[in-house]
Amino acid sequence: MEHSVERTYFIETVRADFPILNQEHHPGVPLIYLDNAASSQKPRSVIEAMDDYYRRYNANVHRGIHKLSEQATAAYEGARVKIRKFINASSKREIIFTRGTTEGINLVAQTWGRANLKPGDVVLSTVMEHHSNIVPWQILAAEKEFVIKYIPLREDGTLDMDVYTRLLNEGGVKLVTVMHVSNVLGTINPVAEIARQAHAAGALILVDGAQSTPHMPVDVQALDADFFVFSGHKMLGPTGSGVLYGKRALLEAMPPWMGGGDMIASVRLEGSTWNELPYKFEAGTPSIAEAIGLGYAIDYLAEIGMETIQAHEHTLTEYVLERLSEVPDLKVYGPDADRKGAVAAFTFAGIHPHDVAQMLDAEGIAVRAGHHCAMPLHDYLGLAASTRASFYLYNRLSEVDSLIEALYKARKAFYR
Numbered sequence: 424m425e426h427s428v429e430r431t432y433f434i435e436t437v438r439a440d441f442p443i444l445n446q447e448h449h450p451g452v453p454l455i456y457l458d459n460a461a462s463s464q465k466p467r468s469v470i471e472a473m474d475d476y477y478r479r480y481n482a483n484v485h486r487g488i489h490k491l492s493e494q495a496t497a498a499y500e501g502a503r504v505k506i507r508k509f510i511n512a513s514s515k516r517e518i519i520f521t522r523g524t525t526e527g528i529n530l531v532a533q534t535w536g537r538a539n540l541k542p543g544d545v546v547l548s549t550v551m552e553h554h555s556n557i558v559p560w561q562i563l564a565a566e567k568e569f570v571i572k573y574i575p576l577r578e579d580g581t582l583d584m585d586v587y588t589r590l591l592n593e594g595g596v597k598l599v600t601v602m603h604v605s606n607v608l609g610t611i612n613p614v615a616e617i618a619r620q621a622h623a624a625g626a627l628i629l630v631d632g633a634q635s636t637p638h639m640p641v642d643v644q645a646l647d648a649d650f651f652v653f654s655g656h657k658m659l660g661p662t663g664s665g666v667l668y669g670k671r672a673l674l675e676a677m678p679p680w681m682g683g684g685d686m687i688a689s690v691r692l693e694g695s696t697w698n699e700l701p702y703k704f705e706a707g708t709p710s711i712a713e714a715i716g717l718g719y720a721i722d723y724l725a726e727i728g729m730e731t732i733q734a735h736e737h738t739l740t741e742y743v744l745e746r747l748s749e750v751p752d753l754k755v756y757g758p759d760a761d762r763k764g765a766v767a768a769f770t771f772a773g774i775h776p777h778d779v780a781q782m783l784d785a786e787g788i789a790v791r792a793g794h795h796c797a798m799p800l801h802d803y804l805g806l807a808a809s810t811r812a813s814f815y816l817y818n819r820l821s822e823v824d825s826l827i828e829a830l831y832k833a834r835k836a837f838y839r
């Protein structure tokens with residue numbers, strides 16, 4: 424098979440930037456890391472940028488007038504500017520640092536949601552969502568008594584857009600909250616079209632970009648997302664970093680969530696007033712090294728180019744689906760490669776997904792098994808769990824071959 428990888432970028436050059444990849448998983452067995460949907464590995468530039476911050480200019484931001492604090496503030500705010508450009512927000516005031524996707528969604532639920540959702544209102548979501556886009560709404564619904572409805576799937580693992588239109592037409596929808604790319608099925612949802620219909624029905628849209636932002640170009644204005652959230656750790660950045668993007672007028676109108684230092688304009692014992700955006704939503708000392716690290720992760724991704732990364736991953740997706748389809752007794756979930764990110768969740772008839780993952784681990788292959796924080800989706804598919812291999816810019820086509828070989832070996836061991 425021709426490896427088109429080499430036509431996009433030199434994979435070995437990229438791999439050399441990731442120290443963790445160059446190791447043995449067990450003595451004599453090289454590591455094959457296929458758990459990227461859970462978290463990605465970090466290039467040297469990100470690790471060194473965080474190290475450099477702690478070694479040379481560690482200080483709190485926005486507060487001191489000393490040189491170190493000014494340097495830290497410049498780096499922290501510099502990361503915000505990089506993020507603005509990366510997702511094409513119109514202003515850096517629309518970029519709120521969070522600890523990740525989960526925090527971003529909870530922030531929107533507890534501010535916009537708490538202020539705007541009333542008994543009888545409808546929040547429209549999908550059955551494929553990650554728990555982080557279900558539970559915050561359930562918690563708030565228990566208090567505010569709005570209704571949550573879920574868009575079902577078609578047989579091929581894509582959203583049933585006819586039902587979506589119908590649910591919108593039933594009325595009362597204030598918010599559509601939907602993932603951009605599924606962390607299990609890999610389905611790429613038609614977010615721009617979902618947003619168009621939501622807006623026509625007078626609803627806002629929140630997009631969970633945890634699995635899209637690391638893997639494809641994202642333009643929040645082209646998508647016309649009202650809120651867009653993602654996590655740094657899935658896109659070469661550190662844990663504890665993430666972003667909530669929101670349209671400025673919405674963010675301006677929203678009350679703050681957490682109270683404390685930095686988010687205030689003035690504090691009197693009688694009451695307080697709020698800082699301007701984005702600081703209104705960044706209470707307390709933020710994750711400074713993490714934000715700086717995320718900025719460097721974005722530099723790394725942008726240098727290669729998101730279209731290029733997407734093309735590489737598409738090649739991997741096509742190849743892994745083709746090879747998995749050859750394996751007897753194995754079923755892959757989700758649509759075909761043209762409508763899917765580089766995620767392959769599968770089950771093996773008669774073998775528990777955890778046993779599959781354990782046998783792959785013995786071959787040096789790191790995958791995830793379980794419900795992948797999508798229990799409702801697994802219920803919907805009639806599964807307790809699945810095994811998931813997920814890919815990123817540093818994965819080789821030959822690693823797909825190793826995966827397939829290891830699956831045949833697991834099958835032989837179990838069906839013996």
Ligand code: PMP
Nearest residue numbers: 523524525553555606633634654
């Ligand atoms: N949404 C999706 C689609 C995800 O894949 C994840 C991470 N598995 C999350 C949300 C939650 O992200 P985090 O744990 O970084 O907050």
